[in-house]
Amino acid sequence: MTTSPLLRSYSSASLRLPNRLVMAPMTRHRAAEDGTPLPIVAEHYAQRAGAGLIVTEGIWPSSRGQSEWRLPGLETAEHVRGWRGVTDAVHAAGGRIFAQLMHGGRKGHPLARLTGDLPAGPSAVAAPGPVHVRDGRKAAAIVPRAMTTDEIRQAVADHVQAARNAMDAGFDGIELHGANSYLIHQFLADNTNLRADEYGRGSIADRIRFPVEVVSAVASAVGAHRTGLRLSPGNPQFGMSEADPAPVYRALLSEVDLLGLAYLHLTDDERYPALADLRPRWHGTLVANVGENGDPTTRERGEAVLAAGLADLVSYGRAFIANPDLPERFARDAALNAVDETTLHTHDAVGYTDYPTLAAAEVH
Template sequence: MRTTPLLTPYRLGPLHLPNRIVMAPMTRFRAAEDGTPQPIVADYYAQRAGAGLIITEGIWPSRRGQSGWRIPGLQTPEHVRGWRVVTDAVHAAGGRIFAQLMHGGRIGHPLARLSGDVPAGPSAVAAPGPLRLRGGAKADPPTPRTMTREDIRQAVLDHVAAARNAVAAGFDGVELHGANSYLIHQFLADNTNLRDDEYGPATPAGRVRFPVEVLTAVADAVGAERTGLRLSPGNPQAGMVENDPAPVYRSLLAALDGLGLAYLHLTDNDRYPALADLRPRWHGPLIANVGENRAPTTRRDGESVLASGSADLVSYGRAFIANPDLPERFARGAPLNTVDRAHLYTPGPRGYTDYPALEEAAAGPLSALRAAPR
């Protein structure tokens, strides 16, 4: 068994994490058509309960924020019951799990939304396409509506209601998705927030006003110790443009640092070294993701992040898809399974819950261990 900082315990608010390896949120399109997680979703997350913390795939807080077909929701009693099956399974396996609340904002298409309407974002700026539609077809996104002040107030309320539903469903907390081109990120970015009101770039606090309002409201509703935030400063995914991220994100952290949030989940960027710039400005727990738009994060990558003091925990995405027992593999120096990319987003267990753990792989034929070097 290897000794590595990744496998040392960590106290995250009221939670005792057995290691510092976090399962990153990853969309997998396995929900029922109404957004209720199916039983196989419980199997998937329970298999990965050895993570110090699991953060779920993005979950829409209301139909207004649904970004795609078969992405799960946390709005209805059926959703809450479905997620309770998931959290019970994870807790029974000894794990801890946060729900990521992901409001799509401008991301979405009427043919991939239960409401059948055009989505709304900070400004009427269309996202690049294509988007997945119901039935597997693809189409370019429509130009979104510009959110009114009432739309913005409703989005805050939707996040609060979903956070309360998450607690009712047994989650240990919620992570607000402020990264990867979704609603909070759209308010922060240059090209998706062209507003001329108090939520726009014309005022010093304009870009960060909505993120601060929604984080504060959720923290007040379910407790700051149950509320985390994911950010990806300078991330160009889905056509996002942030020419000078530093002033915006410094301002945002200055407004949030004193709230006592559970954690900040921060992705690094080749153009803007977010970890180096923002770590000194954040005094709470910090989860680093260093694989965004880069090669998958390795064990050594994670060890380097912790050794540098850039973060307290490290999140892994692709490695957890194919390796449900990732912490144990790191501990044993074992090879990692490779990702079945052809079945990342297809219905059913293939490429989802059929990856072998070490014991299963050892019991089966060598050809069953789709393994690659670490």
């Protein structure tokens, strides 16, 4: 048995975690067509309840923010009932789970949305395709609409209502997805926010206005201690461009740091060392993600992040997909299962709930 620092407990004003391993949010397409999570979703997350904290896949806060077909929502009573089954299963297994709210903004296609309309983002700038649409097909990207000021305000309200729905569904908290090319990130980035109004390019204060409004409104509605924020400064995924992210994200953190959020979930990138630059500017819990655009994060790399003082917790994505008992495997220095890449975005239990644990292997 190892004594990895990843396996030490962690406590803050908002969190009481048995270890420092966070299951990162990962899109898996295991929802019904109306956005209700399938029954296997409860089994999937309950299997991984040994994580210090689970963050769900991205969940659209309203149909206006749906980016792809068969992604889950948190808008209707049926969605809330479906997610209640998930949270009950995770809590029964001793786990803790936050819901990630993910508004697609410009990302999407009419055939990928229950509303059947064009997606809308800060500006009419298309995202690279393809997009998962009905019947398992993929469609080329299209040019979205630019959001009106009223639609921006509606997006804030949609996040607030979805956060309240998450509390009704039994989640321990919510994470706002401000990373990886989704709506909040689109307001922050150079090439996706071409607006000339108070939400646009006039100044950094304009660029961060929408993110600050969303975070503040949600924290006020459900409690800052139940609200996390994920950011990925400089991340070029899905056609994003940020030539000089440092001043933008420093300004954003100076605003949201004052709120006392549960945590900041920060993706590092070789183009901009966000952890090193922003860690001293954040006074709360920091979750590091260091494998977003590269190889899966190893135990050793996670330990190095903690040893360097760059974060309090470390999130793991692909390792948790294939290893539901990841903390135990780290504790026992056991080999990890490999991810089956062909089943990441299918709709059944194969490659989702059938990865073997060490205990199951020992029985056989």
